[in-house]
Amino acid sequence: MMPLELLIITPYPIHYQMPVFERLAETREIHVLFLRQARGASGYDWEFGKKVDFGIRKIGFGNSLALPTTRDEKSESQLSAEQLRRALAVIRAIVRLRPKAVYVHGFAGLPEVAALLTCRLTGIPTLLRSVSYDLGERSRLRSGLRKVLYPPILSLATRIGYIGWHNRAFFLNHGVKPHRLRYVPHGVDNASFDTDPEPDEELDMVARRKFTFVFVGKLIDKKAPDLLLRAFRAMPDRDTAMLAIVGSGAMKGDLQRYAEQEDLDVDFFDFLAQRQLAALLGRCDCLVLPSRYQETWGLVVNEALASGLPVIVSDRVGCAPDLVMGKTGYVFASDSVESLVQAMDSMRRQGPKSDYRDRTKMVVDSYSASAIAEALSSVVGELLVMEGSMA
Structure with a gap:
C-alpha cells in the first residue's frame, strides 16, 4: 500500500471546514478522519437547546470516515470508554494508512493526544492547529492545570498553526518556541x-x-x-x-x-x-x-x-x-x-x-477558504520535506 500524503484528524464534520478540505484536496492527497459524527447528527444540540440543521453539505473530497458516536457529547468525559475507543481507532488508522504527514485539529481530547504521540513515536511529522486562547479563563485551578499539562502535549507536534494574535500568544505562553509556529488563518466560505x-x-x-x-x-x-x-x-x-x-x-x-x-x-x-x-x-x-x-x-x-x-x-x-x-x-x-x-x-x-x-x-x-487551504498546503509541504529527510 502506497503511503498517504496527508491524514487529517478533526473532531467532527463542521460546515466551515468542508470548503477548506475540498480546496486542499485539489493540491494534496488527503484522507479525513472525523472523531465523531456531525454535531447535531441526531438533530439535537444541547447548547442551542433544540434540534438544529447545521447545513453540512455532502463531502466533496477524497476519502473520509466518521467514527460512530454512542454517547451524548455533553456528558462524555475526556477519559471515558468512548474516548479510549476513539483513541485506539486513531492509532489503528495511522498505522494502517501510513501517512507521510498528519494534521490534527485540537488537542484537548484523548484521541488527539494519541494521534500526536503515535506520530512522534513512528517519526511522522505533524501539524497541530487549535483555536485555544487565554482570555477570560474563570477557573484558576483549570488555568493552573493547563500550565502543567499543555506544554508536554504541545511539544509532540512538529509544527503548530496559529489563527491569530491571541491564539499565538496562547501557544507562546504554554512553552511553544516561535520557530515552530506557522500562521494558518481561520474563516468561513466567504x-x-x-x-x-x-x-x-x-x-x-x-x-x-x-x-x-x-x-x-x-x-x-x-x-x-x-x-x-x-x-x-x-x-x-x-x-x-x-x-x-x-x-x-x-x-x-x-x-x-x-x-x-x-x-x-x-x-x-x-x-x-x-x-x-x-x-x-x-x-x-x-x-x-x-x-x-x-x-x-x-x-x-x-x-x-x-x-x-x-x-x-x-x-x-x-x-x-x-x-x-x-x-x-x-x-x-x-x-x-x-x-x-x-x-x-x-x-x-x-x-x-x-x-x-x-x-x-x-x-x-x-480569511477565505482558499487562503486557509493555501496556508495549510504550505505547512504540509514543509512537513513532507521533513518526512523525506527522515525516511
Whole structure:
C-alpha cells in the first residue's frame, strides 16, 4: 500500500471546514478522519437547546470516515470508554494508512493526544492547529492545570498553526518556541455570504427603515445576549434603531420577557441555516458579539464581514485584534453596558453599512477558504520535506 500524503484528524464534520478540505484536496492527497459524527447528527444540540440543521453539505473530497458516536457529547468525559475507543481507532488508522504527514485539529481530547504521540513515536511529522486562547479563563485551578499539562502535549507536534494574535500568544505562553509556529488563518466560505439577499417576507420585516443591529449565536451566559439587550435599552435615540436576535438557548425566554417589558424593538429568530443567515445578515447594518468569555475566535464575525457588515465585539472575542480593531468596527470592554452603548451609538450615527462594505471585504478576503487551504498546503509541504529527510 502506497503511503498517504496527508491524514487529517478533526473532531467532527463542521460546515466551515468542508470548503477548506475540498480546496486542499485539489493540491494534496488527503484522507479525513472525523472523531465523531456531525454535531447535531441526531438533530439535537444541547447548547442551542433544540434540534438544529447545521447545513453540512455532502463531502466533496477524497476519502473520509466518521467514527460512530454512542454517547451524548455533553456528558462524555475526556477519559471515558468512548474516548479510549476513539483513541485506539486513531492509532489503528495511522498505522494502517501510513501517512507521510498528519494534521490534527485540537488537542484537548484523548484521541488527539494519541494521534500526536503515535506520530512522534513512528517519526511522522505533524501539524497541530487549535483555536485555544487565554482570555477570560474563570477557573484558576483549570488555568493552573493547563500550565502543567499543555506544554508536554504541545511539544509532540512538529509544527503548530496559529489563527491569530491571541491564539499565538496562547501557544507562546504554554512553552511553544516561535520557530515552530506557522500562521494558518481561520474563516468561513466567504462566497456563501457575499450575495444579494433574495426577497423573503419574514426577513424583509427586519429592514424597516431603521438601523438594524444583529446578534447571532447561542442564547447562553457566555455569549452575553442579556448585556446587549440592556445596552440597547440604554441607547440614546433608541427609536431610530432595532435589534435582531438569532439563536436559541436557555436564556431565550428571559430575553423575550425583558424585551417585552421594556418595550424594545427586537425581533427574535430561531437558529438559521447558513443560506437563511446570509439572507438575514444582508438586511442588517451591524453585527454585535458581546461575549463574556470563551469566545476563542468568533466565526460569525467572518460571516458578517463577508456580508459587508461592520461589527462591534467585546475584548473577550478572539478575533478582535485581527479582524476588528481599527479596521471594521469597534471593540468594547466586556460586561460593560456603558462601553457597549457608546460603541452602538457611534455606529448608528455613522449610518448605513455601505460606508464599511469595501473595507470589510478587503479584510475578510485574506480569511477565505482558499487562503486557509493555501496556508495549510504550505505547512504540509514543509512537513513532507521533513518526512523525506527522515525516511
